[in-house]
Amino acid sequence: MRNPDWNLIRTFLTVAECGSLLAAASRLRLTQPAIGRHINQLEADLELSLFVRGRSGMKLTEAGLSLAEDATAMRGEFDRLLLKAAGRGDRVSGTVRITASRVVSIYILPPILARLKAAEPEIEVELVPDNAVANLLARDADIAVRMVRPTQNDLIAQKIADIPMGTFAHRSYLETRGTPQTIDDLSEHLVIGYDREDRMLAAMHQMGLDADRSFFAFRTDDEVAAWELVKAGAGIGFAQLHIGTRTADIVRILPDLAIPTLPLWLAAHQELNTSRRIRRAMDFLAGELRKLPLST
Known part of the structure; x- marks a missing residue:
């Protein structure tokens, strides 16, 4: 057995992830025959059969499955080495x-x-x-x-990531108008929503709330302006969870509401x-x- 070249291992992992020589060639910007030669060379170096070739693509053998896990770990270490080297090399400008x-x-x-x-x-x-x-x-x-x-x-x-959303209101608004306990209670409150955009209405329909444009007491397509309205105590609004939960005097309400991410x-x-x-x-x-x- 000969020690294989790292490029051959990289090709092996890409074929394993893509499931075919053609897809791997596209990702690595090489030709399909070149990818095939890499796999053949690696199998010869390791004296192992890594793939079963078939019409449905390239399927890992038992030996290939065993090696893929270690090869993935090797790639992670190699990527970290490159990142560290880049940080210690010539300054980026x-x-x-x-x-x-x-x-x-x-x-x-x-x-x-x-x-x-x-x-x-x-x-x-x-x-x-x-x-x-x-x-x-x-x-x-x-x-x-x-x-x-x-x-x-x-x-x-x-x-x-998939960013979770939440429903929020300023503490002063809730002290004056009360805190809604269910999604249906929103109809009794001042809600801040979009003007011409229809994404929020679509999300509300998805959550089971029958609402139209007139449902919103304040309407704006500028999400920053909408959030500032919430912070001013104008009404109830929606925001990314990590923004709402770190804003002073803003309270999250209806935490069980399944808002799309x-x-x-x-x-x-x-x-x-x-x-x-x-x-x-x-x-x-x-x-x-x-x-x-x-x-x-």
Whole structure:
């Protein structure tokens, strides 16, 4: 048995995850014959049969299943080594332009970006608060924090989390108007909702509440303005759980209400593969966003 090349092990893991040579070739940006040669070489080096080839794709053998777990652990250690090496290598410099919704830009990103700047003082950050989906392919931004899954093929994207939502009101509002105990009680209260957007009404219908636009005493499509109305004691509103629970004098109500979650995605142009500053900023954002207390 010969010691295999790491690139062969990486190919082995990718084929195991993708289930076919063609899909693995697409992910690794190699040709299908090259992927096949890698697998054949690795099997020869290890003197083991790792896959059963069939019309339905590549299925791991018992030996392949056993090795895949250890190989995954090896890849994790290798990725950590690369990240540590990048942090100790030449300093990263240049501008990184980040776009996110106004809510994320105002209530979530500022402390994260402050820590990014402290860790990488030569990175210049441009923050673009915008609810519109930025065109990363046209380079309107380098990195986007999105609440929808990116669909362009030339983007690199990763899902960070599903963000839980909650129902909130200011303490002064509840002292004056009382606290609703059921979703039906909301009809007796001042509720803050969207103006032209229909996502909130759709969610309410999904939760079993028959409501139309007139259900909302205050209407705005600006989520920051809506949250400020809640903070001012104007009425009951909805917000990301980790924002609402950390705001002074704001009380969470109807905790058992099954509000649909919001997906949180990070996306960047493919230049992420060649730009150290964008890669560093992307990895930093991903790590920090994953630390958000999403379950409290």
